Amino acid sequence: MLAPGGTIGILGGGQLGRMMAMPAAQLGYRVHIYAPERDSVAAEVAADFTCADWADQAALAAFAAACDVVTWEFENVPVGPLAAIESKLLPHPRALETAQDRLKEKRFVESLGGSPAPFAPVDSHEELLAAVERIGAPGILKTRRDGYDGKGQWRIASLREAEALAMPHAATIYEGFVRFHGEFSVILVRSRAGEVRFWDSTANVHLGGILSTSTWPAPAEIAAQVEPARALARQVAEALDYVGVLTCEFFATDAGPMFNEMAPRVHNSGHWTIEGAATSQFENHIRAIADLPLGDTATTARHVEMRNLIGADALEAQAVLAEAGAHLHLYGKHEARDGRKMGHVTRITR
Ligand code: AMP
Numbered sequence: 001m002l003a004p005g006g007t008i009g010i011l012g013g014g015q016l017g018r019m020m021a022m023p024a025a026q027l028g029y030r031v032h033i034y035a036p037e038r039d040s041v042a043a044e045v046a047a048d049f050t051c052a053d054w055a056d057q058a059a060l061a062a063f064a065a066a067c068d069v070v071t072w073e074f075e076n077v078p079v080g081p082l083a084a085i086e087s088k089l090l091p092h093p094r095a096l097e098t099a100q101d102r103l104k105e106k107r108f109v110e111s112l113g114g115s116p117a118p119f120a121p122v123d124s125h126e127e128l129l130a131a132v133e134r135i136g137a138p139g140i141l142k143t144r145r146d147g148y149d150g151k152g153q154w155r156i157a158s159l160r161e162a163e164a165l166a167m168p169h170a171a172t173i174y175e176g177f178v179r180f181h182g183e184f185s186v187i188l189v190r191s192r193a194g195e196v197r198f199w200d201s202t203a204n205v206h207l208g209g210i211l212s213t214s215t216w217p218a219p220a221e222i223a224a225q226v227e228p229a230r231a232l233a234r235q236v237a238e239a240l241d242y243v244g245v246l247t248c249e250f251f252a253t254d255a256g257p258m259f260n261e262m263a264p265r266v267h268n269s270g271h272w273t274i275e276g277a278a279t280s281q282f283e284n285h286i287r288a289i290a291d292l293p294l295g296d297t298a299t300t301a302r303h304v305e306m307r308n309l310i311g312a313d314a315l316e317a318q319a320v321l322a323e324a325g326a327h328l329h330l331y332g333k334h335e336a337r338d339g340r341k342m343g344h345v346t347r348i349t350r
Helices: 015-026 057-065 080-088 094-099 102-111 125-135 159-164 226-239 281-289 311-322
Strands: 007-011 030-035 048-051 069-072 119-122 139-143 153-156 172-176 182-190 196-198 203-207 210-216 244-253 256-263 303-310 326-330 341-349
Touching: 007 015, 015 030, 015 281, 030 057, 048 057, 057 080, 069 080, 069 281, 094 102, 094 256, 102 119, 102 172, 102 226, 102 256, 119 125, 125 139, 125 159, 125 172, 182 226, 182 281, 196 226, 226 244, 226 256, 244 281, 303 311, 311 326, 311 341
Parallel strands: 007 030, 007 069, 030 048
Antiparallel strands: 119 172, 139 153, 139 172, 182 196, 182 203, 182 244, 203 210, 210 303, 244 256, 303 341, 326 341
């Protein structure tokens, strides 16, 4: 167990790091943030901040030497330079390596018996046309790497649209469009000793590729698919010998849960756990990597809704504080750009 006063390093300076730093402080730890951007909303609530590039080996080594354990909140941290600090890292960077490449991720999940949407790797325009002919349209062309919140994605309605598409200069994957009843995620925490606990699964609604709301209880057609999805998520965690919070996103379909993607970290669809569960995803991630006993993941409310505040939504948000059961989280970002996650509101009915 990491003793109080120990230092937890977090790679990445965004809101997920900010929300992990708070329970870490509550448990008596110091937090040291490492991020390339000077403006870091996580560093604002942390004890120390190293502002350096991901490839700066000397800065990374000094950072790791100053920390007892290092984790990440940003899943696109380049994996190569992390090899030198691997002994301090939890989870193991093999989880990052798998999740950073959509093709690798889908093949890995298939090898465990999971079913992703039909897909094909696409490295040229000819391969795209062949993929659309084989899998059918509509579909989505996605970059294999560096996509998030719907970025790096092109919807393709027909073969004709595929013919006219200007190909991105990046390796991609074509996925058949899935007709789903709803979307949900399985969020679990796994301890160093291999104990696994799950939070309840909310129904997640996305707008323009960005999560808009997470609601619990989820409708029956989602609730009925949570158990098999959990079984797959547990296998993913075990195969990676994962430590900490892991998220797997699913589509609820007629054929059962269809794997969409995984995030080897705390997740936006788990923000509700701060007020809606006995122990939040953020606290349990810290507990797992610090080798503390895991906290109870039970939902403590009858109804929960988390709504993201995107761009200008955040400007008038303080008004919700007049509502009983509404909890406001603002991430401290100065510029309310379109599509930027500025905060969230969780509404709880007990
Ligand atoms: P992703 O970043 O891949 O999770 O995509 C963001 C959102 O786009 C998902 O949560 C879905 O709402 C939608 N989406 C992505 N891939 C598909 C697909 N193959 N079929 C239908 N909807 C999709």
